[in-house]
Amino acid sequence: MIVVMRSGFAEDELSAVVAHIESVGLRASITRGAEQAIVGVIGVPITEQVQEALEAMPGVEKVLRVSKRYKLASRDFHPMPTVITVAPEHGAAVQIGGEAIVVMAGPCSVESEAGFLQAARQARAAGATLLRGGAFKPRTSPYEFRGLREEGLEILALARQETGLPIITEVMTPADVPLVARYADVLQIGARNSQNYLLLEAVGAAGKPVMLKRGMAMTAEEWLLAAEYVLASGCPDVMLCERGIRTFETATRNTLDLSMVPLIKKLSHLPVVIDPSHGTGKADLVPAMALAAVAAGADALIIEMHPNPDQALSDGAQSLDPATFADLMPRLDLVAQAVGRSIARAPIPSAAD
Ligand code: PEP
């Protein structure tokens, strides 16, 4: 249920509405616009008696029932788009969900200190604003490279220190959340874990923004309900990443479902990220899908880039080489301009770089 406050409502009227909601054992989530406020009511049961009491309160314009199963994730609850501020504590905060589109780049896995620092410098020189790299890798085969774990997190932190760029990295189990959250600026939930509800609750309580990838066989509603777990655990800063779904097609690794960009933005206020790397599995298809994602209205891209894709320990076939990545950035600018947006840029590297 949503309580829409009348324009020009008084603060004590809003406080009274919240107090009433809490007094009947429900939770209130407030969203403010320029002159309006909307109070989302969460919990069960929301009876007709509660609805009627709220309708009669001073300052209340109307009370609407929300039939969707996800509440905090829905546009009805939160009409304004969410803008997530990443890493304010590092002084180079990046905003995701605003006018500027953020490009996150880096190798699939953190493989070595020298290799990752090289990739980080190349990503920054090309204009990326966030660094990606997996330290805990979910691999289909247990015999493949599964990441450097804490050593990988330390390398990520070193790269952040050197480049000034915040880092995004995956966390795979609830037990690892405190460790990964100590290093990461954004916690990534991978496609394979997107319905691991205990993990979703653990990252939701970790105090860091979360990027939730779409599972390989997840419907939009299931995806938004997964986001709801994170939101309901206390994290308001959730972004949704489309990374391709399983279809009958085998010429690509996955089928990148770009229709999710306008669909999710209609249903939800959460920023949408596109991963054209896992979405196609083929480096030569990545630039076109990255450009298309910007045209479709994505708020951010996450792109795999490796100094030597042929030697990558994971996902080399879909990783751009640094020159191709650098060449893509100004082309993204042009498409962004065409749709009334821009591509966020990292601060210009100093002469010491
Ligand atoms: C990754 O980002 O490297 C990754 C493992 O992604 P996904 O969970 O989408 O497969």
Ligand code: MN
């Ligand atoms: Mn990968």
